[in-house]
Amino acid sequence: MDIQRFQKAISLRDSGRLQDAVGEFDAMARETTDANEKASLLINEVRCYSGLGYFSEAERVLSETHELRPDDVVVRLNVDFGGACLAAQKRETEKAALVFGRILRDYSEILGTPEYRDLYEDIQQRRASAMVDVGRCAEAVPILRAARSFNSLKKEILQQVKLDLGICHAALGESVLAEEEFLEVINFGFNNEIEAQARFRLGIVYFTKREFLKAKQQLEAILRLYQDEIASLPRKYVYEQLSRSCHYLGDEASAKRYMGMAEQTGN
Amino acid sequence: MHPDPAGMAAVDVTNPQSWNRYAYVTNNPLSLTDPTGLAPPGLCPVQGFPVCQGGYFSNAYFLGGNALSGDEFDSLENPIPVTTMAWNPPQMQTDSSGNVSLTIGGWGSVQVGTINGLSFSGVVYPKASAAAQAAAQMAANAARNGGYPRPTPTVPKPVNTPEPVLAPEPSPKEVPLGKLLFLKFLEWASGATDGATHVSVPIFMFDPCLTNPSPSCNPGQNP
Numbered sequence: 001m002d003i004q005r006f007q008k009a010i011s012l013r014d015s016g017r018l019q020d021a022v023g024e025f026d027a028m029a030r031e032t033t034d035a036n037e038k039a040s041l042l043i044n045e046v047r048c049y050s051g052l053g054y055f056s057e058a059e060r061v062l063s064e065t066h067e068l069r070p071d072d073v074v075v076r077l078n079v080d081f082g083g084a085c086l087a088a089q090k091r092e093t094e095k096a097a098l099v100f101g102r103i104l105r106d107y108s109e110i111l112g113t114p115e116y117r118d119l120y121e122d123i124q125q126r127r128a129s130a131m132v133d134v135g136r137c138a139e140a141v142p143i144l145r146a147a148r149s150f151n152s153l154k155k156e157i158l159q160q161v162k163l164d165l166g167i168c169h170a171a172l173g174e175s176v177l178a179e180e181e182f183l184e185v186i187n188f189g190f191n192n193e194i195e196a197q198a199r200f201r202l203g204i205v206y207f208t209k210r211e212f213l214k215a216k217q218q219l220e221a222i223l224r225l226y227q228d229e230i231a232s233l234p235r236k237y238v239y240e241q242l243s244r245s246c247h248y249l250g251d252e253a254s255a256k257r258y259m260g261m262a263e264q265t266g267n
Numbered sequence: 268m269h270p271d272p273a274g275m276a277a278v279d280v281t282n283p284q285s286w287n288r289y290a291y292v293t294n295n296p297l298s299l300t301d302p303t304g305l306a307p308p309g310l311c312p313v314q315g316f317p318v319c320q321g322g323y324f325s326n327a328y329f330l331g332g333n334a335l336s337g338d339e340f341d342s343l344e345n346p347i348p349v350t351t352m353a354w355n356p357p358q359m360q361t362d363s364s365g366n367v368s369l370t371i372g373g374w375g376s377v378q379v380g381t382i383n384g385l386s387f388s389g390v391v392y393p394k395a396s397a398a399a400q401a402a403a404q405m406a407a408n409a410a411r412n413g414g415y416p417r418p419t420p421t422v423p424k425p426v427n428t429p430e431p432v433l434a435p436e437p438s439p440k441e442v443p444l445g446k447l448l449f450l451k452f453l454e455w456a457s458g459a460t461d462g463a464t465h466v467s468v469p470i471f472m473f474d475p476c477l478t479n480p481s482p483s484c485n486p487g488q489n490p
Contacts, residue, residue: 001402010409034399040407047410072400078407085415093418119411126417133420160417167420197422204426232419241425 001037002028009044018048039070043082050086058086077107081123088126093133100127118152125150125157129164137168144168159188163198175205196222196230200238207245216245236265 009024022045029041042065049058065079080103088096100123104111111120125147131140144165147153153161166181182205185198199218206215219242222233229235239262247255452467 001399001406003402006402006406006409010412014413034403036403037399037406040403040405040410043407044410047415051416070403072403072407074404075407078410082410082415085411089416089418091418122411122414129417129420133418157414157417160420163420193419197420200422204423207426233422237422237425244425244427 001032001041006041013044013048013051018052022048022052035068036070036072036075039065039068039079040075042068043075043079046082046086050082050089055086055090062086073107073110077103077110077119080106081119084123085126088130091133093130097127097130097134097136100124100130121147121150121152125153125161129160132164132167135171137171140164141168141172155188156190156192156194159185159190159192159194163194163201166198166201170201170205175209178202178205191225193230193232196226196233200233200241203241203245207241210248212245212248216242216249219245234265236262239265 005024005028009021009028012018012024013021025041025045025048029038029045032038032041042061046058046062046065049055049061062079062083066083070076070079080099084096084099084103087093087099103123104120104127110116111123124143128140128143128147131137131143144161147161148158148165150158162181162185166178166185169175169178169181179202182198182202186195186202188195199222203215203218203222206212206218219238222230222238223235223242239258243255243258243262246252246258452469
């Protein structure tokens with residue numbers, strides 16, 4: 001393998017030039033006959049397609065990678081991990097949770113080494129997140145609690161762990177714990193999509209506890225702090241929930257105004 | 268696959284570093300550099316067989332020849348230290364599958380591991396050279412550097428439950444007459460001296476069957 005060329009392709013990927021990186025990885029993969037080397041290059045290609053949102057292309061290359069049957073355990077581990085991540089991103093979360101669990105079982109020896117501790121923690125967090133997405137909260141909570149002390153997780157990932165914990169506590173009717181987790185997500189101060197979601201979910205927790213003023217404050221904070229569209233949180237939802245909160249606060253004028261805004265909003 | 272006993276004997280057991288898959292620079296880090304981050308020149312990678320002297324055969328197997336024939340050394344944990352290599356030059360070929368072979372012509376004087384003076388003839392095949400294996404692993408691990416994209420949780424739809432009770436609990440005054448049951452007349456007599464005046468005051472009670480229904484209750488009936 002031409003290491004310099006490979007590193008150049010990685011640089012292209014990391015600078016956001018995913019399509020160019022795909023071309024490089026693909027060309028290098030076609031030039032080698034070694035199954036492990038080819039598979040390791042193709043899984044990089046899968047990662048790039050995944051980042052571009054080209055899921056069918058990613059699936060095609062992943063399938064090609066499986067057909068190579070690489071015999072190196074590290075390469076196989078990375079191929080399986082890439083496949084599980086792709087499934088999660090495609091919202092095939094039940095499948096993703098299953099594959100992440102299988103990886104933990106099949107590669108327990110290598111994942112138990114200090115060298116691969118970060119991957120172990122990454123897999124556990126992603127597996128728990130997939131479980132939350134399909135409503136398997138009771139199973140996910142112990143993993144998420146353990147994940148709070150994973151050293152390798154970046155703060156942004158830790159923020160998502162806490163969001164997932166909040167979601168689970170809310171789903172299990174543990175509103176006090178849910179409130180705590182959502183507030184911690186907000187306290188990271190990242191002003192990102194995850195925080196917006198936490199505010200919305202916290203607003204719902206307060207609403208169901210009939211703390212309408214607190215609900216209104218969280219929901220209005222979303223409108224104030226996030227001027228741009230939030231992909232995972234339709235603005236219509238925020239307006240609707242605000243309208244209902246205002247209604248129960250006796251502020252019918254605001255309730256009507258927000259409902260009008262919800263109706264005008266496309267999504 | 269595992270090396271047979273002869274193969275294990277070929278490993279330098281006095282050099283524990285030779286068993287360490289990560290110790291490419293072994294005991295001599297100053298002279299064995301690692302410019303590519305993969306392997307030092309002393310390790311026998313695909314490109315390095317002719318200059319393998321003083322390095323290691325690793326991930327290789329031998330075909331033909333003497334006692335080492337057919338032994339397989341298929342992991343980096345069992346490298347074969349080569350201290351001298353007497354013939355020159357060995358011939359390296361690459362077949363159509365990319366396997367690189369080193370043809371050693373005739374009996375040579377080579378020291379392999381602790382078996383000093385052992386010479387052999389045959390072909391050394393790197394099954395997957397240490398360098399190639401390390402490169403493949405490095406490339407595979409690089410796929411997840413920086414992290415695969417993570418999906419954001421789907422947000423729940425707005426909720427409107429539970430419906431809060433905004434109206435206050437009805438007071439007894441507001442209870443419809445239909446929900447009151449006549450109990451009895453209270454006879455009240457005034458104490459006036461010019462003759463007693465009798466007044467009948469009707470007494471009502473709340474229908475218990477409406478406020479606390481039970482199977483034995485008949486609403487509208489006096490208890």
